[in-house]
Ligand code: IDP
């Protein structure tokens with residue numbers, strides 16, 4: 822099954838929204854396979870946001886991400902990368918649709934609560950950047966047979 826990297830940014834913790842956001846993913850049926858709190862170094866922020874280097878908001882973004890701890894999550898599920906991106910909503914809080922995490926809890930263009938990998942390629946790179954192999958867990962959830970339809974042998 823697919824995995825994705827989620828970061829609850831410093832504003833999620835400062836605003837007391839960590840529980841609410843994680844609950845949304847759990848209630849959707851996505852499986853937590855890694856979770857930790859990290860105070861990001863500038864080096865890690867630079868590696869993570871390397872694709873944005875040179876953009877006008879880059880320096881502020883690195884400062885923001887290193888200003889206070891974050892929560893990093895690895896989520897697993899069929900199509901989890903696209904599902905998580907949809908649940909996050911559009912990048913700018915003021916543009917994100919109601920019902921999404923950013924749409925319901927954020928108004929800012931930069932303080933937008935959450936990061937999620939945007940493709941299988943970036944998920945692979947980001948999971949390896951943020952988690953050691955032993956920090957990611959493979960295990961069966963007891964309710965998996967009610968979360969997915971296994972009547973065909975594979976989860977649908
Ligand atoms: P995403 O987080 O929705 O994938 P990206 O375009 O990858 O959006 O941008 C990474 C992060 O950089 C955003 O989540 C946001 O915090 C910040 N950001 C992106 N565009 C802007 C901007 O135009 N102004 C200020 N901050 C921005």
Ligand code: MG
Pocket residue numbers: 939
């Ligand atoms: Mg992005």
